[in-house]
Amino acid sequence: MLKLKLIRRENESTMARLIVPVLSIIMAFGCGWIFLALSGYLPAVVFAKMFNGALGSPYAISETIVKAVPLMVAGLAISLAFRMKLWNIGAEGQIYMGAFAASGMALALGNGSPYVIIPIMMIAAFAAGALWGLVPGLLKAYWQVNETIITLMLNYVAIYWVDYLVFGPWKDPNSMGFPLTPIFSPAAQLPTWGDSRVHLGLLLAGIIAIVFYLVVQYTRWGYEVRVMGESSQAAKYAGMNVAKNIMLVMMVSGGIAGIAGMIEVAGITHRLQQGVSPGYGYTAIIVAWLARLNPFAIIIVAFLFGALLVGGFAVQIVGVSFSITQILQGTVLFFLLAGEIFLRYRLVLAREEAV
Amino acid sequence: MKLKKFTALILLAMLLSVFVVGCGNDAKTESEQPAEQSEAIKVGWVYIGVPGDYGWTYAHDQGRKYLEAEIPGVESIILENVPEGADAERSFEQLAQEGCSIIFGTSFGYGDAMLAVAEKYPDIKFMHATGLQTADNLSTYFGRIYQARYLSGMVAGAMTTNNQLGYVAAFPIPEVVRGINAFTLGAQSVNPDAKVKVVWTNTWFDPAKEKEAAKSLLEAGCDVIAQHQDTTEPQVAAEEAGKYCVGYNTDMHDFAPEGNLTSPIWNWGPYYVNTIQAVIDGTWASEAYWGGIDEEIVDLAPISDKVPAAIVEQVEAKKEALKSKQWDVFTGPIIAQDGTEKAAEGQVLTDTEMLSMDWFVAGVEGSL
Numbered sequence: 022m023l024k025l026k027l028i029r030r031e032n033e034s035t036m037a038r039l040i041v042p043v044l045s046i047i048m049a050f051g052c053g054w055i056f057l058a059l060s061g062y063l064p065a066v067v068f069a070k071m072f073n074g075a076l077g078s079p080y081a082i083s084e085t086i087v088k089a090v091p092l093m094v095a096g097l098a099i100s101l102a103f104r105m106k107l108w109n110i111g112a113e114g115q116i117y118m119g120a121f122a123a124s125g126m127a128l129a130l131g132n133g134s135p136y137v138i139i140p141i142m143m144i145a146a147f148a149a150g151a152l153w154g155l156v157p158g159l160l161k162a163y164w165q166v167n168e169t170i171i172t173l174m175l176n177y178v179a180i181y182w183v184d185y186l187v188f189g190p191w192k193d194p195n196s197m198g199f200p201l202t203p204i205f206s207p208a209a210q211l212p213t214w215g216d217s218r219v220h221l222g223l224l225l226a227g228i229i230a231i232v233f234y235l236v237v238q239y240t241r242w243g244y245e246v247r248v249m250g251e252s253s254q255a256a257k258y259a260g261m262n263v264a265k266n267i268m269l270v271m272m273v274s275g276g277i278a279g280i281a282g283m284i285e286v287a288g289i290t291h292r293l294q295q296g297v298s299p300g301y302g303y304t305a306i307i308v309a310w311l312a313r314l315n316p317f318a319i320i321i322v323a324f325l326f327g328a329l330l331v332g333g334f335a336v337q338i339v340g341v342s343f344s345i346t347q348i349l350q351g352t353v354l355f356f357l358l359a360g361e362i363f364l365r366y367r368l369v370l371a372r373e374e375a376v
Numbered sequence: 377m378k379l380k381k382f383t384a385l386i387l388l389a390m391l392l393s394v395f396v397v398g399c400g401n402d403a404k405t406e407s408e409q410p411a412e413q414s415e416a417i418k419v420g421w422v423y424i425g426v427p428g429d430y431g432w433t434y435a436h437d438q439g440r441k442y443l444e445a446e447i448p449g450v451e452s453i454i455l456e457n458v459p460e461g462a463d464a465e466r467s468f469e470q471l472a473q474e475g476c477s478i479i480f481g482t483s484f485g486y487g488d489a490m491l492a493v494a495e496k497y498p499d500i501k502f503m504h505a506t507g508l509q510t511a512d513n514l515s516t517y518f519g520r521i522y523q524a525r526y527l528s529g530m531v532a533g534a535m536t537t538n539n540q541l542g543y544v545a546a547f548p549i550p551e552v553v554r555g556i557n558a559f560t561l562g563a564q565s566v567n568p569d570a571k572v573k574v575v576w577t578n579t580w581f582d583p584a585k586e587k588e589a590a591k592s593l594l595e596a597g598c599d600v601i602a603q604h605q606d607t608t609e610p611q612v613a614a615e616e617a618g619k620y621c622v623g624y625n626t627d628m629h630d631f632a633p634e635g636n637l638t639s640p641i642w643n644w645g646p647y648y649v650n651t652i653q654a655v656i657d658g659t660w661a662s663e664a665y666w667g668g669i670d671e672e673i674v675d676l677a678p679i680s681d682k683v684p685a686a687i688v689e690q691v692e693a694k695k696e697a698l699k700s701k702q703w704d705v706f707t708g709p710i711i712a713q714d715g716t717e718k719a720a721e722g723q724v725l726t727d728t729e730m731l732s733m734d735w736f737v738a739g740v741e742g743s744l
Contacts, residue, residue, distance in 0.1 A: 074470065084466045184578060188548055197508055197732045198550040199484060218465065289462045294485065299459040334455060334467060338474055343426055343456040 027366040037364055045360035049353040056352070060345065067336050071349075074335020075328035081335075083217035087289065089327030090219075091116070091281045091298065093226040093320050095305035097233055098277035100314040102154075104237065105250045105270050111157065111172025112278040113302025114179035115150040119279025120286045121183050122149035124202060124293035127209035127286075128191065135208040142209060142283055150279020151272040153179060158271025162264035168271070176302070187293055202293040211288040222284030229277060230316040237316075246270060278302065304330075311357060329353060416451040417478075417656060419443070420471030422464070423456045424483035425581050431606030431625040432580065432642075436482050436505070438626070439644025446649045447656075460485025468493040472500050478655050480648075481505065484549075490514060501660055503651065506551065510662050517647065517665040519673035522558035522730070523698050524640030526705045527676045527691050528622045529562025531637045532600040533570040534687040535620050536563075541572045542593030544603040544610045546580050548744045550733045552604045555640075557737045558705045559602055559622075564739055566690065573598055574742030581606045587613045594619060600637070611636055620682075627677035639677040647673050666727065670699040706730060711738045 050068065057064040075085050095112045102109035122145035130138050153175055160166035187200040195203070211220040237243035245266060249256040253263050285297055308326050312318035333346040419440075427437035433456070444450050453474055458467045464486045471479045472493060478501040481490050487507050494502040494514040507516035532541050541563055545552050556574055563570035573596060575589045586605045590613035593601060602622040603610040608631040614621035615632035623629070623639030647667065654660040667673040676695065679688050697703040706729075708719030713736040719725055734744060 080469070080473070084469075087462060087466070181578075198553075198734050199508065200547065200549060204488075285462065290488070292488075294460070296459055296461050296485075299461055299463065331466065334458070334463065335470060337455045338453050338470065340454075 024371050026369050026371045027362070028369050030365060030367055033364055041360045041364050042357060045356040046353065049356035052356070053349045053352050056348065057341075057345070062339075062341060062345075066339055067341055070336045070339045071332035074338070075332030080217070081331070083214075083219045085324065085327045085331045086223055087218045087220075087327075088331050089323045090222040090226055090288070091285050091301040092305050092308050092323035092326055094222070094229060094281035094284065095278050095301050096308040096312065096319040096323050097226070097229050097316055098150075098274045098281065099302075099305050100309040100312070100316065100319060101233065101237075101246075101277065102270055102274040103309060103314050105246050105266070106253075107158075107161070107267060107270060107274070108169040109154065109157070109172050109271060109274050110169055110306060111153065111175050111275070111302070112281070112305055113298060113300065114172070114176035115153045115275040115278035116282035116285070116298045116302050117176075117179035117183050118149040118153045118275075119146035119282030120293060120297045121179070121186065121282070122146050122279065123283035124191070124205070124286050127205040128202060130206075130209070132206040133208050135210075135212075138206075138208045139211065139287065142287060143280060146279040146283030147276040148279070150282065151276035153279070154271040154273075154275020155268060158268040161271070162267040183293065183297065184295060187295060191293065193292075200295055204292050205287065209287060210291050211284060213288070218289065220284065220288035222288045225280065225284060226320065229280070230320055233316040242266075281305075307354065311361075416449045417447075417652065418474065418476040419450055419452045419652060420468075420474065420476035420479035421452060421454045422458050422467050422471070422479070422481045422483075422486060423454060424458065424460070424485075425606055426456045427454075429581055429606050430608050430628070430631070433482065433606065435625045435642040436480075436644055439642075439648045442645030443648040443652060446645075447652055450652060458486075464489035465492055468502070469496070472497045476500060478503065478652065478660075481507075484508075484551075501655055510664055512662055515662050515665065517651075517663075517667075519642065519647075519671075520666060520668040521640055521642070521674045522554045522705055523669045524674045524676045525555045525558040526562035526565075527695055527698075528602065528638050528640050529559035529564075530566050530691050530694065531679060531683055531687065532559070532602060532620070532622050533563030533565070533567035535637060535683060536567065536570060536600050538597060538599055539567065539569045539571055540596075540598045541570055542590065542596070542598030542601045543572050543574045543742075544586055544589045544593065544601065544605055545574050545576050545742075546604050546606075547578060548576060548734075550731055553736065553744065554730055554733045555604050556740060556742075557733065560737050560739050561705060561710075565694075566687065570739065572602075572740050572742075574736075574740060576742075577605065579605075583607045583609045586610050590614060591617075608632075623677070629677065629680070636680060637683060638679045641675050641677050643672055643675050647671075668698065668701075669695065670701060712736065713738055713740055 054064040057067050074081055076082055095116060099109055099112050123142040126142045126145045157168040157171035160171055161168045187202060191202045193201050193203040211222060213220045237246060245261050249263055249266055256263055286293055290297060308323045309319060312322040329350055333350050336346050421440060423433045425433035427434050440452055453471060455467045458464055460483060468479060468489055480503045482505045484506045487509055490502050490504050491509055494511050498513055502514040504514060504516045506518050510516055543556055545556060560572045573593055575593055577585050577589050579585055586607050587609035590601050590610035594617045600620040601610050601614040603624050608628050611621045611623055611628050611632040615635040619635055620637050621632050621635045622637055626641055628639050629636045704724055706725035708723040709721050710719040712718050
């Protein structure tokens with residue numbers, strides 16, 4: 022009996038790494054093209070709008086960056102945990118906790134020097150996100166509790182906590198009962214470039230990526246993280262403190278995600294409100310994965326992902342409904358992830374004994 | 377190794393953009409032709425949901441279609457499912473860049489974004505449904521749906537057999553609280569013993585969650601289900617349990633043919649026509665519009681034939697009273713849940729009091 026089998030590749034060729042994703046995207050757009058044509062749209066018009074809406078003008082590019090920044094930071098946060106094979110899918114909750122802590126500082130400190138207030142907001146956001154990462158880290162380190170489930174559950178806790186605050190104690194008395202905090206003072210808002218909404222968060226994302234790369238690549242701790250990611254048994258035999266590092270990595274990962282929450286409230290919404298993150302913490306998982314946890318690749322993949330999302334909204338202008346754009350976006354992801362499989366595995370036809 | 381991956385990704389990015397640019401250039405010529413032919417008035421819409429919700433967004437979309445039928449030459453551009461956070465501002469900006477003369481936003485959370493974009497484009501009119509802030513080129517508009525809710529409460533109060541009404545509610549904001557209070561007062565006007573149990577879902581549109589919420593109310597003994605939600609699921613839950621229900625947004629009768637008694641409904645079409653006509657005539661002015669049942673922006677869907685004629689007559693009489701503006705829902709005496717008197721005999725709550733309502737009337741079982 023003939024059977025198709027996936028065999029892990031020993032080496033991945035550089036050429037394949039280049040060609041496979043490109044082919045995946047071409048195939049995805051080809052598929053989308055046929056789908057759009059069958060649905061009665063002009064595919065060329067739709068794809069042109071998608072491109073123009075995401076990258077076709079300085080404004081479009083600036084908005085794509087705005088969308089990409091939280092994905093970059095959250096993607097970096099996630100990738101640190103993933104390096105150690107800690108499946109932190111709690112970035113969404115950590116973002117909310119970061120947004121909460123930063124907003125708390127902004128509201129408490131009022132006006133003042135931005136050079137004081139913004140760093141304080143950042144530290145608070147990092148601490149809150151780190152705490153949200155530490156809980157599952159602690160449970161994992163000492164009692165082997167599955168971190169995937171705990172991080173996921175804590176997302177809801179964080180989102181409802183923010184809901185509670187904006188519907189309750191932090192509600193702006195002048196908002197006629199609507200769930201919004203007051204607007205932050207200018208000192209608690211991140212500076213932006215020119216007329217655009219591109220804010221300091223972009224620079225922060227870059228700095229985090231560089232620090233991430235240097236730490237993981239060149240420090241002893243970075244080495245330990247990489248070893249523990251490969252095999253925690255080997256790490257134990259080598260005398261590394263796995264439990265301590267699980268907690269530390271989860272804390273730093275959560276803290277970075279918390280920063281993503283801070284830059285979103287300080288850079289974009291300028292107040293705490295519901296839905297501060299429309300799922301950035303989840304989208305960032307795909308970003309981190311497609312970037313293969315490489316910090317610089319995350320920056321680029323997040324930008325492309327931002328383009329895909331922003332372009333997806335833009336195509337509605339030519340009359341394509343939201344569900345169709347989601348199908349187009351889904352197609353691109355499907356082909357990219359499918360392509361990944363063929364990069365990592367070989368498809369072979371194997372002869373097997375019939376049962 | 378790491379660097380190779382990195383280079384590969386950059387190259388991938390470049391190739392991707394070349395590919396998309398390639399498509400882009402072909403398409404340009406095709407897409408720009410029709411736009412130049414007509415001098416149509418472009419109207420932009422930013423929807424919080426999708427028109428297929430058969431709820432809030434559907435009602436707005438019906439209004440838009442009515443507008444297109446009434447005023448030829450209206451070309452509408454729709455952005456659906458736009459979240460209230462960072463995406464909102466870009467959406468309004470894009471519609472402004474597309475050359476819309478007037479842009480409607482249909483969710484409260486668009487306020488900051490609309491204010492920011494309105495400031496950048498002083499020649500474009502912005503219309504914010506359920507909004508709070510106005511500016512020279514930014515109006516707010518809403519309807520007194522609480523009037524229709526009162527009438528639907530009368531129907532529900534008359535049809536309950538155990539005086540337990542259930543209410544699936546979205547968020548504890550004044551708009552929803554006002555609706556619950558109006559519904560309760562309506563029910564009590566025909567049935568002084570009627571009680572309204574409230575369950576919060578913390579969502580506007582989540583079919584599964586809203587159905588579960590309705591089920592929990594049914595299990596708690598409620599025999600009429602009302603809703604302030606954008607899906608039809610609470611109706612379906614009541615229908616499946618063989619109980620009565622009151623819809624919202626649009627006539628939801630078809631989703632619960634046996635159980636649905638009526639629905640407080642939105643009728644945005646005529647308002648949209650008037651607004652666009654004012655823009656065309658150059659008479660548009662910024663305002664904070666809050667129209668009542670007399671202006672037909674809100675209404676009550678046809679009442680089920682299961683409701684006794686005597687009740688229907690009472691409802692019609694109240695509707696006439698509302699239309700003539702002789703009487704309004706929040707006319708005293710109004711006693712709050714905690715026993716305090718919110719309006720004395722004959723006193724009527726002001727618009728500001730109604731718009732910032734954060735208390736329940738007596739007879740509501742639930743907390744804020």
